[in-house]
Amino acid sequence: MRSGLSRKDISGSIKELVGALFRNIPSGVGSRRKDFTLNREEGRKVFKKGARWAIENGYGFAVDLEHIEEKGAIEGADPGAVSERAVERGRSQLGTLGSGNHFVEVGYVAEVYDGKLADALRLNEGQVTVIVHTGSRGLGHQVCDDYIKVMLQAAAKYGIELPDRQLCCAPIGSDEGKRYWAAMACAANFAFANRQMITHWVRETFERVMGMGPKRLQLNLIYDVCHNIAKFEDHEVNGHRRRICVHRKGATRAFPPHHAEIPEDYRDIGQPVLIPGDMGRCSYVMVGTEKAFSETFGSTCHGAGRVMSRHQAKRVAKGRAIVRELEDKGIFVRSAGKATIAEEISDAYKDVTEVVNVVHNAGISRKVAKLVPMGVIKG
């Protein structure tokens, strides 16, 4: 999200903002909502409608949909393909951040690399931004668990040799493949709804803490895009245009200018790509390119990637006052679990700037702006 605020406007309130975000957005291991749980009927609507469900229930505005991949709902979702167990795991987790690397980050535009692209995204130096990173929570994990069992049998049935059983699979056109697709779409739509609800609470929190109305805050969605998902898309393969299934794992979509799938106001510049770094460094806004479309099926990196295991990170963090170190850098962090902060220290991640420079120089996405964190809530 971009905002109508500048860094100066919130620097005095950042601690309060972070505290309020932390209270208003359920986070942490096993975070669940006590105020409502999803029944099967409502769950079906979430699976089909995605972010639109959230908007119809008062979380955000219809205009938000314009800036969400697939307008917030992937087609082909069949609630019948989602097991009772998966629904059970998801029912109290809609509208929660979760833990691990999931976060809400308030930051500001520290550097603009391309004025024209930044103008089109309505980003300028010093402007306050908010990034939300979360997904389909326990529901998605259960969908995965359920279908791994299906795929183990399918792989044997279709004579697919597996180097590792976790890599079990089936042809996408097979019954098993189609059914998985229908379930995956439900999980993706649940994730769109989840993020939309959190977007709404971010806005509400800003309104309360800053004492400003939505018109003044202008917390508008720049873009919402999935990580780790498969999509049917048209690409050129060996000189022929073909409809193929692109599976982006550890990657995100980066469509070029003038592609029909991107919002109208971004048609000339390409799809916005958001690359979160670790909580102590920075994140990047980029745009997709023609080269990505021809070389990587319209994909780019989705984050920095870890260099240390969580246990190594905890060892490195031991004896250090990580929260204090970050505060000294002007970054206020709140986390549900103390371990999360240690596991998520900057040292545990690759330097996102280097990662971003690689994809920029390779031409599969272009740098627009650098965002530096001021406040972070972690799960």
Next chain:
Amino acid sequence: MLEDRGNLLGRGKKFRLLDHTADVGIIVYGGDLEELFSNAGEAFFEIITDLQGIRESTERTIRVESPNLEDLMVNWLGELLYLHDVDGLLFRTFSIDELRDGSLKARARGEVFQEERHVIKTEIKAVTYHQIQVKKEKGRWKARIIFDL
């Protein structure tokens, strides 16, 4: 790549932790299969929380079935994860009542997570089949399980 940390977490050599850049794994030992599955349950909750802090006020009966031991292990821990995720349960001790022909019946004792009393160390998202192994080695059972965090 897996890095063997080689340290002991439990009392005695019940299990040890495997370090992984993005995930975490365990190597579990057992004199017999019952002990192996029971120790795997302990290792699982030792990753999530501090076992010492769990009171045994609740008991659940768990049944899982699978065509082979490796799948049985994944399903067993998957069932524990499901109960943890949905009902907020933390288990400390396990009695394996039946284990034969790919089916397992067990009782798990513990309690529901309470914010004031329990520490949550790590959230486990899924039990995976990645590099899964359950085998007998020098007269002792050994299992390797990797978790998605």
